Amino acid sequence: MKRSDLTKLNTLLIRRFGIPKRNSEFPDPLSMLIGTILSQNTNDNNSFKAYNNLVMKYPTWDMLAGTKTQEIEKVIRVAGLGNQKAKAIKKVVKYLLNSRGEVSLDYLRDRDNQSVLEELVSLDGVGLKTASCVLLFSLDRNICPVDTHVHRTMNRIGLVKASAPDKTFMAINQVLPEGIGHQLHTNLIKLGRTYCKPSNPLCKSCPVEKICKFEKKTDKEGKIEEKNFMLLDNI
Ligand code: SF4
Numbered sequence: 704m705k706r707s708d709l710t711k712l713n714t715l716l717i718r719r720f721g722i723p724k725r726n727s728e729f730p731d732p733l734s735m736l737i738g739t740i741l742s743q744n745t746n747d748n749n750s751f752k753a754y755n756n757l758v759m760k761y762p763t764w765d766m767l768a769g770t771k772t773q774e775i776e777k778v779i780r781v782a783g784l785g786n787q788k789a790k791a792i793k794k795v796v797k798y799l800l801n802s803r804g805e806v807s808l809d810y811l812r813d814r815d816n817q818s819v820l821e822e823l824v825s826l827d828g829v830g831l832k833t834a835s836c837v838l839l840f841s842l843d844r845n846i847c848p849v850d851t852h853v854h855r856t857m858n859r860i861g862l863v864k865a866s867a868p869d870k871t872f873m874a875i876n877q878v879l880p881e882g883i884g885h886q887l888h889t890n891l892i893k894l895g896r897t898y899c900k901p902s903n904p905l906c907k908s909c910p911v912e913k914i915c916k917f918e919k920k921t922d923k924e925g926k927i928e929e930k931n932f933m934l935l936d937n938i
Pocket residue numbers: 856859860898899900904905906907909910911912915916917920921
């Protein structure tokens with residue numbers, strides 16, 4: 704994959720979906736990490752509710768250090784996997800308190816991308832996707848996180864041939880052109896939620912059909928119901 708392939712793909716996606724809106728202010732990295740943990744394996748509306756519940760009940764993150772995991776689980780239940788997510792959040796908070804004496808990830812602001820990724824993935828329950836979301840949505844770095852939609856669409860289009868999202872992440876980010884990380888990430892998710900669904904993709908009306916090399920393209924078309932709310936731009 705060449706840098707220019709991503710530029711071309713990004714242009715086609717913008718033609719269809721526009722330039723995605725961003726937060727006017729970027730949240731602090733710990734808030735973003737917690738929001739991203741809550742967003743795992745659920746939809747944006749439910750994770751947004753869970754995030755708001757958590758902020759209402761615990762206005763400062765250090766309050767979570769002395770809270771029982773079961774209590775946190777009750778508050779975030781709407782996001783699903785409550786026990787697992789509550790444990791992961793509490794572990795991060797306790798780790799920060801014990802190792803740095805402060806429940807904050809602000810010390811990451813001065814570090815380069817690689818160092819931030821290494822630090823975050825060393826935490827239990829934090830993978831490459833979650834860590835790269837902190838880089839993009841909080842620290843405003845040029846990076847394209849890869850979730851299941853981004854992985855599926857990039858492999859169908861044929862710019863990547865990778866067996867797992869983390870490999871797709873490496874392939875994209877090695878050649879990502881300057882300044883397009885947020886646009887590409889957001890619009891690939893929109894593509895995956897609308898035209899390029901896991902089954903029965905609407906290839907006939909797809910905005911990137913002319914560059915897509917998917918062998919099982921369909922002749923399906925259909926009306927698209929757009930969902931523009933993106934959790935991580937609203938934390
Ligand atoms: S043409 Fe079909 S397979 Fe290719 S990206 Fe569009 S919807 Fe997906």
